[in-house]
Amino acid sequence: TSKADRGNQCLSHVLTLVLQELSLLCKRDVNGVGMLYDLLRSRWLQALLKIYECLQNYLEKRPVPVMLQAHALNCEALLSAHDTVAQKDFEPTLPPLPDNIPENEEAMRIVCLVKNNQPLGATIKRHEITGDITVARVIHGGLADRSGLLYAGDKLVEVNGVSIDGLEPEQVINILALSQGTIMFKLIPVSDRPVSNQTTLYVRAMADYWPLQDPAIPCADAGLPFKKGEILQIVDQNDALWWQARKLSDLSACAGLIPSNHLLKRKQREFWWTQPFQPHFCLKSSMLPMPLSFTAGFRRSMRLCRRKSRANQQSCYARCPSSCCSTFAAPYEEVVRYQRHPGDRNRLIVLVGPAGVGVNELRRRLIASNPREFQSAVPHTTRVQKSYEMNGREYHYVSKETFENMVYSHRMLEYGEYRGYMYGTSIDAVRTVLNEGKICVIDLEPHGIQIARTHELKPYIIFIKPSSISCMRQTRKNARIITDYYVNMKFKEEDLQEMEDSAKKMEAQFGQFFDQVIVNDNLQEASAQLLSAVHHAQDEPQWVPAIWICSDTQT
Numbered sequence: 130t131s132k133a134d135r136g137n138q139c140l141s142h143v144l145t146l147v148l149q150e151l152s153l154l155c156k157r158d159v160n161g162v163g164m165l166y167d168l169l170r171s172r173w174l175q176a177l178l179k180i181y182e183c184l185q186n187y188l189e190k191r192p193v194p195v196m197l198q199a200h201a202l203n204c205e206a207l208l209s210a211h212d213t214v215a216q217k218d219f220e221p222t223l224p225p226l227p228d229n230i231p232e233n234e235e236a237m238r239i240v241c242l243v244k245n246n247q248p249l250g251a252t253i254k255r256h257e258i259t260g261d262i263t264v265a266r267v268i269h270g271g272l273a274d275r276s277g278l279l280y281a282g283d284k285l286v287e288v289n290g291v292s293i294d295g296l297e298p299e300q301v302i303n304i305l306a307l308s309q310g311t312i313m314f315k316l317i318p319v320s321d322r323p324v325s326n327q328t329t330l331y332v333r334a335m336a337d338y339w340p341l342q343d344p345a346i347p348c349a350d351a352g353l354p355f356k357k358g359e360i361l362q363i364v365d366q367n368d369a370l371w372w373q374a375r376k377l378s379d380l381s382a383c384a385g386l387i388p389s390n391h392l393l394k395r396k397q398r399e400f401w402w403t404q405p406f407q408p409h410f411c412l413k414s415s416m417l418p419m420p421l422s423f424t425a426g427f428r429r430s431m432r433l434c435r436r437k438s439r440a441n442q443q444s445c446y447a448r449c450p451s452s453c454c455s456t457f458a459a460p461y462e463e464v465v466r467y468q469r470h471p472g473d474r475n476r477l478i479v480l481v482g483p484a485g486v487g488v489n490e491l492r493r494r495l496i497a498s499n500p501r502e503f504q505s506a507v508p509h510t511t512r513v514q515k516s517y518e519m520n521g522r523e524y525h526y527v528s529k530e531t532f533e534n535m536v537y538s539h540r541m542l543e544y545g546e547y548r549g550y551m552y553g554t555s556i557d558a559v560r561t562v563l564n565e566g567k568i569c570v571i572d573l574e575p576h577g578i579q580i581a582r583t584h585e586l587k588p589y590i591i592f593i594k595p596s597s598i599s600c601m602r603q604t605r606k607n608a609r610i611i612t613d614y615y616v617n618m619k620f621k622e623e624d625l626q627e628m629e630d631s632a633k634k635m636e637a638q639f640g641q642f643f644d645q646v647i648v649n650d651n652l653q654e655a656s657a658q659l660l661s662a663v664h665h666a667q668d669e670p671q672w673v674p675a676i677w678i679c680s681d682t683q684t
């Protein structure tokens with residue numbers, strides 16, 4: 130028999146004897162024996178014995194080397210090789226430091242990054258005073274940022290073994306652009322690394338920005354293009370001129386450079402972008418002609434007032450609050466997520482669109498669909514009340530002095546003159562509808578948007594956009610455009626063209642304020658979209674100016 134068998138037999142024999150003995154003792158109920166008996170019969174002990182068996186078998190089978198050549202290995206040589214390797218000190222043996230090193234000698238850092246066809250995610254610049262080439266910024270979420278090894282302010286000494294002493298930043302960028310795979314930097318780390326205490330900020334862009342057309346951007350490829358109205362997440366404001374931001378629509382992307390508030394304002398003043406935003410525009414807006422339109426009974430006088438003013442650019446106005454100018458001039462508007470509490474007043478719904486697009490038709494249909502839920506604001510007028518009219522139903526009939534007082538005390542959202550009489554929509558009239566728990570739906574000329582944008586009204590702006598001229602030729606065949614009190618004219622080709630041009634201008638100038646755009650092609654579809662947009666405005670979370678919410682907490 131083999132050694133293992135002998136071992137096994139031995140062990141099993143002893144165990145069997147012990148168990149027999151114990152079972153006898155168990156019968157005599159000797160104290161503690163039961164426990165020992167159980168122990169020896171336990172599964173883990175059996176398993177242990179199995180392992181022991183396996184090991185015995187393994188010992189019997191004399192292990193052989195995997196490779197045939199290994200047979201030739203000298204065992205002693207092998208052990209001595211092992212000992213040599215085990216005793217060797219693999220730490221780098223650095224030469225002793227020379228005694229004459231100046232105390233303020235800067236420590237170098239060697240940084241290796243693997244590029245893999247992605248941008249480095251950092252920009253460099255020449256330091257204004259020292260002339261050194263330093264890391265200007267590290268883009269959030271980019272390769273350099275993710276490595277955690279490069280910081281703004283680090284001074285570059287070598288790139289891929291090439292000393293950058295005397296090189297221009299552009300030459301260094303060239304070296305970097307040509308490098309594939311691993312890039313090695315030798316650098317002197319910035320002494321006081323900026324502590325990141327940035328809070329993420331969300332803003333609505335009030336202008337368009339195209340980095341590729343901006344000669345001033347430090348690195349056009351690192352720029353973030355955006356359109357007015359888009360929500361941006363600002364992740365870095367360390368630099369006075371160039372911030373870092375992501376688009377809300379793509380938060381997983383690495384951040385890009387955008388001009389800071391201050392810089393964008395400066396650019397606006399220089400009018401360099403393709404669709405210049407004119408900050409001084411609103412300075413004039415209190416005197417701008419404001420066409421008006423009405424519908425609580427969808428009053429023609431007001432709509433005509435607007436149409437007339439469009440023609441002679443004279444008769445209607447929007448009040449311009451003092452805050453208006455500053456808001457117009459701000460290139461970014463800080464926004465926060467806002468969810469209307471079910472108990473809160475409804476948000477004011479404002480429809481905006483070029484004359485004839487169907488703003489009143491859509492509003493009329495919306496109110497008619499559920500007059501208990503939707504209502505228009507009753508306008509004020511200085512004209513005489515007609516016999517069949519009721520004060521407060523069609524209009525609030527007021528004297529010229531009262532009307533003018535309301536204008537001067539900033540109680541009008543917009544107002545105008547038609548055939549010698551004043552007409553206007555007051556904030557109080559809107560408030561009355563909202564206080565009744567209803568949804569107030571008004572239409573405004575776009576210049577009036579800014580006036581309605583208050584924390585109290587929290588307006589939700591819907592732009593009604595015309596469909597293409599060819600579509601309108603079909604859909605507006607039987608439609609009538611109101612040209613005078615008693616005259617409804619068919620749409621002419623130039624009316625359609627004017628509508629399209631006017632819509633383009635409105636979008637270009639006021640698009641940043643539109644919460645929703647509805648193309649009024651098929652009337653039924655547009656009505657359904659309006660209904661769902663209105664409910665969306667009241668029930669879903671929205672981005673609103675932060676100032677609206679701050680004001681809430683103050684009041």
Ligand SMILES: Nc1ncnc2c1ncn2[C@@H]1O[C@H](COP(=O)(O)OP(=O)(O)OP(=O)(O)O)[C@@H](O)[C@H]1O
Nearest residue numbers: 422432484485486487488489490604608609650652
């Ligand atoms: N999608 C549509 N398809 C067909 N006709 C439409 C559509 N939308 C509106 N209309 C018709 O077009 C005409 C003008 O519409 P509406 O009076 O609502 O225009 P508006 O935008 O209020 O402009 P204004 O205030 O200058 O009259 C009306 O006859 C209306 O019924």
